[in-house]
Amino acid sequence: xxxxxxxxxxxxxxxxxxxxxxxxxxxxxxxxxxxESLFHAYYARLCDFAQSYVRSPDVAEELVQTVFLRIWxxxxxxxxITGARAYxxxxxxxxxxxxxxxxxxxxxxxxxxxxxGIPLGIAAARVGPDDALQASELARVLRDAVxxxxxxxxxxxxxxxxxxxxHAEIARxxxxxxxxxxxxxxxxxxxFRRQLAHLRR
Amino acid sequence: xxWNSIDWERLDRFVAGRGAPDEMAALGAWVNSDxxxxxxxxxxxxxxxxxxxxxxxxxxxxxWQRLHRRMGAPPLQLGPLAAHPGASPLRRxxxxxxxxxxxxxxxxxxxxxxxxxxxxxRDFATRRSQTAVLELPDGSRVMLGPASSLRFRDRGVLxxxxxxxxxxxxxxxxxxxxxxxxxxxxxxxxxxxxxVGTEFLVSAYPEVPGMRVVVATGxxxxxxxxxxxxxxxxxxxxxxxxxxxxxxxxxxxxxxxxLAPYLAWTHGDLAFDGARLGDVIxxxxxxxxxxxxxxxxxxxxxxxxxxxxRESLSQVLELLALSLDVHVQREGRxxxxxxxxxxxx
Numbered sequence: 001x002x003x004x005x006x007x008x009x010x011x012x013x014x015x016x017x018x019x020x021x022x023x024x025x026x027x028x029x030x031x032x033x034x035x036e037s038l039f040h041a042y043y044a045r046l047c048d049f050a051q052s053y054v055r056s057p058d059v060a061e062e063l064v065q066t067v068f069l070r071i072w073x074x075x076x077x078x079x080x081i082t083g084a085r086a087y088x089x090x091x092x093x094x095x096x097x098x099x100x101x102x103x104x105x106x107x108x109x110x111x112x113x114x115x116x117g118i119p120l121g122i123a124a125a126r127v128g129p130d131d132a133l134q135a136s137e138l139a140r141v142l143r144d145a146v147x148x149x150x151x152x153x154x155x156x157x158x159x160x161x162x163x164x165x166x167h168a169e170i171a172r173x174x175x176x177x178x179x180x181x182x183x184x185x186x187x188x189x190x191x192f193r194r195q196l197a198h199l200r201r
Numbered sequence: 202x203x204w205n206s207i208d209w210e211r212l213d214r215f216v217a218g219r220g221a222p223d224e225m226a227a228l229g230a231w232v233n234s235d236x237x238x239x240x241x242x243x244x245x246x247x248x249x250x251x252x253x254x255x256x257x258x259x260x261x262x263x264x265w266q267r268l269h270r271r272m273g274a275p276p277l278q279l280g281p282l283a284a285h286p287g288a289s290p291l292r293r294x295x296x297x298x299x300x301x302x303x304x305x306x307x308x309x310x311x312x313x314x315x316x317x318x319x320x321x322x323r324d325f326a327t328r329r330s331q332t333a334v335l336e337l338p339d340g341s342r343v344m345l346g347p348a349s350s351l352r353f354r355d356r357g358v359l360x361x362x363x364x365x366x367x368x369x370x371x372x373x374x375x376x377x378x379x380x381x382x383x384x385x386x387x388x389x390x391x392x393x394x395x396x397v398g399t400e401f402l403v404s405a406y407p408e409v410p411g412m413r414v415v416v417a418t419g420x421x422x423x424x425x426x427x428x429x430x431x432x433x434x435x436x437x438x439x440x441x442x443x444x445x446x447x448x449x450x451x452x453x454x455x456x457x458x459x460l461a462p463y464l465a466w467t468h469g470d471l472a473f474d475g476a477r478l479g480d481v482i483x484x485x486x487x488x489x490x491x492x493x494x495x496x497x498x499x500x501x502x503x504x505x506x507x508x509x510x511r512e513s514l515s516q517v518l519e520l521l522a523l524s525l526d527v528h529v530q531r532e533g534r535x536x537x538x539x540x541x542x543x544x545x546x
Contacts, residue, residue: 189213
């Protein structure tokens with residue numbers, strides 16, 4: 001099943017670095033409006049990202065709120081040398097990893113429930129072309145493939161495709177080299193190619 | 202499509218949106234040429250996102266309010282929605298509009314209330330046969346079409362708020378002073394447009410559901426109104442693009458359009474290029490403050506190609522009669538068009 005929506009698929013624009021630097025500078029001076037625009041720009045994306053770790057939407061939101069609250073509390077000395085975006089994703093990742101250490105069991109249970117508790121029938125009950133696409137064989141194969149990726153490779157792929165980051169930015173978020181990012185992407189391509197080979201039209 | 206033959210390096214560059222504009226355009230054409238490839242690209246962009254029951258549409262505004270409370274600032278004052286004074290065009294539209302439009306407007310109202318605190322909104326409205334040019338406090342210029350209204354709050358446009366929001370019913374041509382920190386947004390019942398440094402036209406008359414965006418220079422991002430699709434832009438539009446957003450949230454775009462007919466009214470002209478008479482009539486009614494009736498609904502399907510340059514109403518009607526082969530009867534401000542005898546049925 002393919003999407004019925006005849007909308008053309010275009011790429012989105014991300015804010016230029018200079019704009020983000022100005023935003024950070026304003027936040028350091030206590031500009032609440034600048035902080036709010038940073039929050040608006042990244043909140044939903046960070047929640048998506050956090051949820052890929054913690055699996056629970058409520059926990060993901062709480063986690064992202066904590067990250068923003070810490071930034072505001074320490075705004076005068078906030079210096080995201082890697083750029084605001086990379087800083088935010090890295091902070092959410094660290095926060096999530098800390099949380100998972102304590103809640104590994106809970107998370108595992110939630111994860112199993114996620115995998116087993118959602119037969120395709122339920123997903124299909126929600127109307128709309130996106131859900132039709134999400135329920136397709138292609139989507140299922142891709143979801144399984146992503147779940148099978150080693151943790152780091154999964155994150156590299158998510159940051160690259162979901163968050164549309166450059167290799168250098170991904171390297172900064174995960175604290176690895178650009179070369180490693182490229183190697184991980186190459187392996188992910190090979191893996192996806194193999195997984196899709198099973199797919200019949 | 203053979204899934205084995207996919208060029209993953211190219212697909213990756215497209216999905217990640219990394220590439221020069223020329224390359225992105227080529228990649229976009231490649232991806233859009235094959236529905237299965239497009240499906241794959243859109244799934245890759247959602248990779249790692251929860252699906253089914255775990256999927257949530259993040260409510261960013263209430264999340265901000267929660268955070269704001271924890272930031273130690275005084276809580277925001279939230280007044281009742283209905284307590285707003287003044288009978289604005291938006292309010293009048295509210296009472297008349299269909300349920301769907303009403304829901305969309307209500308959320309829009311909520312945003313306006315929540316953002317502006319106690320500062321009353323400013324309304325500008327044109328009557329039929331009027332246009333108006335407004336200078337906004339931030340230096341942006343708006344040319345308001347006939348029978349249109351624009352509402353904004355000084356606070357938002359002056360720059361204390363984090364974005365500059367204006368609310369449009371009808372049609373407007375905007376020259377926006379770009380400020381990436383404070384995006385400029387034009388809201389309508391169907392969605393909103395955010396500028397990326399630009400001149401563009403937005404059309405959202407109540408009798409035509411949805412909205413239309415025409416980009417003259419620069420770029421804009423088009424968003425739908427229901428929160429489910431307001432999270433990411435539906436489309437990013439550039440010079441020469443005309444996008445139509447239906448109330449259903451489906452957007453279609455046409456590239457490299459001749460913009461002259463769309464923008465003609467900003468120069469005092471009215472231009473139509475093969476438009477349905479049924480679509481031309483509301484524009485004529487607004488422009489000349491008249492009512493036009495058709496003796497036969499099939500007449501609405503006839504095509505009009507014409508440019509009117511400050512012609513008087515009677516001249517315009519004469520031109521229409523000749524080009525459409527119709528008979529024109531005028532009584533005061535009411536005009537009746539009938540098929541000429543012996544013409545096609």
